[in-house]
Amino acid sequence: MDIPRNWRLRDQRYRLQGTRCASCGAHHFPPRPVCPRCRGRHVEPYRFTGRGRVYSYTVVYQAPEGFEQYVPYVVALVDLEEGVRVTAQLTDVDPEEVAIGMPVEMVLRKLGEEGERGLILYGYKFRPRIGDPKGEAESD
């Protein structure tokens, strides 16, 4: 894991900090200096709500180094309610409980540790929504 990169991107990783285009209203994650949709330069910081739905997913049984303790785990494409798709690990869920269209919410979790002596890396994951598991309270 790349520590300086993780540190630079900490607001993105910790709380889905992206951008929103003031001209056309498009949301971007990761953040963009120029809007890819309208080429507008009036982009402002935007913190995503973290609510979304599972678009697709896969179960990982063979983890890369540093992730061994989490197997089996689920990596999903999540459609955020602002209309942006992100890739992230799902947590607090058994692989057989995951379904396409499942309402999820962002949580901050440990992504991994740099061995016994190194840094602990934190970042966003998604889990089934608490208190609104079917996503009924959604506005869309």
Add this chain to the structure above:
Amino acid sequence: MSIMIPLREIGIVGYGAYIPRYRLAAEAISRLWRGGQDQHILPVREKSVPGPDEDTVTMAVEAAQNALRRAGLSPEVIRAVWVGSESHPYAVKPTGTLVAQALGIAPATLAADLEFACKAGSEAMQAAIALVGSGMADYALAVGMDTAQGRPGDALEYTAAAGGAAYVIGPAEGAVAVLEATYSYVTDTPDFFRRAHQRYPEHANRFTGEPAYFHHIVNAARGLMDALGLTPADFAGAVFHQPNLKFPRKVARELGFTPEQIRAGLLVGEVGNTYAGSSLLGFSALLDEAWPGDRLLLVSFGSGAGSDAMSFIVTERIEAARDRAPRTHAYVTRRAPVDYATYARWRQKFTV
């Protein structure tokens, strides 16, 4: 008397709980280590276990996010992030800065970690009360959160659990519960300790009950009530630190509180002892069920030893605030049982 009253009226403007999803039955520990011989005297039914990607930082962030939602505040207005825990992920590197960054509170804020065994969370509240009560800041965040560990097979393993709660302290005008006063009572008592670089704590059995838990809680609670001219009958509900089911029930009885007064906040049977999170988590469950005008008592206990006692009066703002974030019981009932092997693997009980 030595009770503490802030310079201006302040209170809890937001609160939030967090409990991990996983549970380990006390019965499973009993079967493995005692051949089930203590099945009938288990201190709790089950305890919460953090997932493999959870620690005090991630749990504090979620509880604090819930507290900010209930407060209806944007994170930049918070001027202090104080996290009380005995399981900070780093020995050197504050939990507070990570929590402040993750919530969008950083950089214009104080941030630090507090340690006082199970009293660290209420100590963080006291500090937040002082900062806001003096007028130096309008809002401060206090968290009590732990992922407690007991040595495999030890009595503490039955109860050592994970969870806690967060409180945003602010001016009384925006409070869901206004603070009346606090009182603190500490002495040097050798009931429970962990030396540096040791993985699991030690406990001196002859000190844990009367001279530690009961002595400090009774004196803190009586000190506060006597100074305010109150009796247990003046309180709608109370929470005492919950290392097991027996102690809070017994201390409530000794002080003159009824089982009904401690019912809503007594979570230890389903969740275990969440250490620095314990009394704060119980208090969040109490607030979830409170009515405007209710007077509520919070008394923590931390080994070493000491207690903080605080008295609050609930306002009508509680009604709108409580459903802006998941209630404490949403976390209590979100449970997935794990077996001892899974728990041991996640909690890294095997050293190779």
